[in-house]
Amino acid sequence: MQILDIHSHFFPKQWEDLQARFGGRDWPSLKHHGDGTAMVMKGQQKFRPIYDACWDPDVRLREMDQQGLCGQILSATPLLFGYERPVAQGEYIAKLFNDAAMAICQRGRGRLFAMAQVPLQDIDAACAEASRAKSIGHVGVQIGSHINGRGMDDAGVFTFLQHCADEDIPVFVHPWDMMGADRTGDYMMGWTVGMPAETQLSIVSLILSGAFDRLSRKLKIAFAHGGGSFIFLLGRLENAWHHRDIARGRSECPPSHYLDRFSLDSAVFDPGALRLLVDKMGDQRVMFGTDYPFPLGEQKMGGLIRETEGLSEQSRERLYAGNAKAFFGIE
Numbered sequence: 001m002q003i004l005d006i007h008s009h010f011f012p013k014q015w016e017d018l019q020a021r022f023g024g025r026d027w028p029s030l031k032h033h034g035d036g037t038a039m040v041m042k043g044q045q046k047f048r049p050i051y052d053a054c055w056d057p058d059v060r061l062r063e064m065d066q067q068g069l070c071g072q073i074l075s076a077t078p079l080l081f082g083y084e085r086p087v088a089q090g091e092y093i094a095k096l097f098n099d100a101a102m103a104i105c106q107r108g109r110g111r112l113f114a115m116a117q118v119p120l121q122d123i124d125a126a127c128a129e130a131s132r133a134k135s136i137g138h139v140g141v142q143i144g145s146h147i148n149g150r151g152m153d154d155a156g157v158f159t160f161l162q163h164c165a166d167e168d169i170p171v172f173v174h175p176w177d178m179m180g181a182d183r184t185g186d187y188m189m190g191w192t193v194g195m196p197a198e199t200q201l202s203i204v205s206l207i208l209s210g211a212f213d214r215l216s217r218k219l220k221i222a223f224a225h226g227g228g229s230f231i232f233l234l235g236r237l238e239n240a241w242h243h244r245d246i247a248r249g250r251s252e253c254p255p256s257h258y259l260d261r262f263s264l265d266s267a268v269f270d271p272g273a274l275r276l277l278v279d280k281m282g283d284q285r286v287m288f289g290t291d292y293p294f295p296l297g298e299q300k301m302g303g304l305i306r307e308t309e310g311l312s313e314q315s316r317e318r319l320y321a322g323n324a325k326a327f328f329g330i331e
C-alpha cells in the first residue's frame with residue numbers, strides 16, 4: 001500500500017546571513033555540530049535541535065524506505081515564515097526558502113514534493129509568490145494560522161484563499177505563534193496545548209465568518225494535527241450555534257454543514273482520536289501526516305493508521321495516499 005506523508009518539515013543546510021542583509025537580531029540560522037546534527041537558532045537563542053534528515057534528501061529517503069513511505073511533502077517550519085517583517089523582507093525570504101525546498105525535492109528521485117510559504121503580511125505579494133511557487137513545481141502552499149494576530153476570518157486571508165481556489169493551489173494551515181503564550185511557556189505546552197487550540201480557532205474562525213458560504217467550492221484547504229481540538233469539540237460549537245444567535249457569526253449553516261469543505265491530517269497519535277476524525281470527516285477528508293522529522297512527530301511513521309482498528313482497507317488506502325494524491329494533484 002502506498003504511503004504519502006503530507007506533513008513534514010525541512011531546513012536548508014545553509015542559507016545566507018539574513019542579519020547581515022537586513023539587520024536586526026532575531027533571524028533564524030543553523031549552527032551545525034559537524035556530526036549530522038544542528039541547532040536551529042533564533043538570533044542568539046537556541047530554538048530546536050534537528051538532524052540531517054531536515055536538509056539531506058538521501059537521509060530522508062533512507063528513513064522513508066525503512067518505514068515504507070513512498071513520498072513526502074516538505075514544508076517550512078513556521079519559524080521561517082517571517083510574517084512580522086517588512087513586506088520586502090517577507091517576499092525575499094519566501095523566495096529564498098521556497099527555492100531551497102525545490103532544490104531538495106530535485107534530489108528526491110521523484111518522491112519529494114514541497115509546499116511553499118508566502119509573505120502573508122501583504123496579500124498581493126502572497127498571491128504572487130503562491131503563483132510563482134506553483135510555476136516552479138510546488139504542489140501547494142502552507143500558511144500560518146494567523147497573520148500577526150489577524151485570524152482566518154480576515155478579509156485579506158479570504159482574498160488569498162480565493163486566489164488559491166482560482167489558481168488550483170492547495171492550502172495547508174499550520175499553527176504557529178500560539179495563543180496564550182504567556183501561560184504556556186513551560187513544559188512545551190505551547191506545542192501540546194497552544195497548537196491544538198490555535199488550529200481549532202483557525203477552523204472555527206473560517207466557518208463562523210461565513211467564508212465557506214462565499215469561497216469557491218474549488219478551494220482545497222487542509223489543517224494540521226487533525227485539526228487540533230476542533231473535531232472533539234464540534235458538538236459544543238454546534239450546540240452554541242443552535243442556542244445563541246451571537247455564536248453563529250456570519251455563517252449560514254451550522255458548523256457541521258461545512259465539514260465537506262476542508263481536510264485534516266492524521267497527526268493525532270491515538271487510534272481512538274483517528275477513528276473519531278474519520279467518523280466525523282469521512283475517510284476522504286483525512287490525509288496521512290507525521291510532522292517528521294521532529295520529536296513531536298509520529299515516530300513509527302504510518303503506524304497509527306496501521307494500528308487503528310475498524311478502518312476498511314479502502315479507508316486505509318485513502319488515508320495513506322489516495323486522498324493526498326487527489327488533493328495535491330500528485331501522480
Ligand SMILES: [Zn+2]
Pocket residue numbers: 007009174224291
Ligand atoms: Zn508541523
